[in-house]
Amino acid sequence: xxxxxxxxxxxxxxxxxxxxxxxxxxxxxxxxxxxxxxxxxxxxxxxxxxxxxxxxxxxxxxxxxxxxxxxxxxxxxxxxxxxxxxxxxxxxxxxxxxxxxxxxxxxxxxxxxxxxxxxxxxxxxxxxxxxxxxxxx
Numbered sequence: 001x002x003x004x005x006x007x008x009x010x011x012x013x014x015x016x017x018x019x020x021x022x023x024x025x026x027x028x029x030x031x032x033x034x035x036x037x038x039x040x041x042x043x044x045x046x047x048x049x050x051x052x053x054x055x056x057x058x059x060x061x062x063x064x065x066x067x068x069x070x071x072x073x074x075x076x077x078x079x080x081x082x083x084x085x086x087x088x089x090x091x092x093x094x095x096x097x098x099x100x101x102x103x104x105x106x107x108x109x110x111x112x113x114x115x116x117x118x119x120x121x122x123x124x125x126x127x128x129x130x131x132x133x134x135x136x137x
Contacts, residue, residue, distance in 0.1 A: 016069055016076035019123040020061075022098070023083050029064050032120055032127075038064050054101045061105035078102055079112045079123040082136075089115065095136060112136075 021028040113136035
């Protein structure tokens, strides 16, 4: 991680934050600063493909982040909402995989996982360090 970019990412007016809604069928990413959202159909809708093909998700996340933050190479904070699995939820391995491919997608500094969909305001609270019920990490 470039130390200079990491320092810049702590400046409030430069800092970028987004929330990712990962469901069985789609990925929706919302920029918390501008409110702009991008929704794409997941490359593979089978829920267990998170660990069988994480590179596909990393590439898809990378493309979405480039569209949402076109002129920024500043590292952002991301809240990922995991939803859409009825039977048993996401395993520890799948959650770790989500964190790793989200960070590897490019401009991501820190990742927080929730087991439910959150509003933009709740995502901002999570990214500011507030304790929220349902926060996985």
